[in-house]
Amino acid sequence: MDRLSAKTIDLNGNQLFSFFLNKKMDEDQPLSLNRITKLLNSLGFSSLEAKVYIYIAKLGPLSNDEIASQLDIKLANLHQILEALLKKGVVLPTIKNELSYTAVPFEELIDTFIKDEIDQTEELTKNHQQLISIWKDLTRINESQ
DSSP, X not given: OOOOXXXXXXXXXXXXXXXXXXXXXXXXXXXXXXXXXXXXXXXXXXXXXXXXXXXXXXXXXXXXXXXXXXXXXXXXXXXXXXXXXXXXXXXXXXXXXXXXXXXXXHHHHHHHHHHHHHHHHHHHHXXXXXXXXXXXXXXXXXXXX
């Protein structure tokens, strides 16, 4: 999955999305479709990927033809979008009478991205001194050449 660009994380839930949108949210403030789309964009989704994910999440499971016709996307483009969403792990193929797609619940998507960011931050923190040392060695090598 693509990585987040979070700076701080308040795991108590008071600012769950504020680290993505750089705005403080009140607990009772509803997330609009525009904010959800911006959130997904900040997580590395293209505009069309966000649109398709949201559509499948709201109405899925849906077939390629249903998604393409309702969102007015050419099938060739939709296949690329669905492949990207499959790689991100946010949609899953299902088979009823035909191949269709189901979205990973939004809550799970956010939890996964937060966990990935925490893991990445912990790894960076753990290796901080070693990374600085490597960087200093590299700059010394370049200066001596």
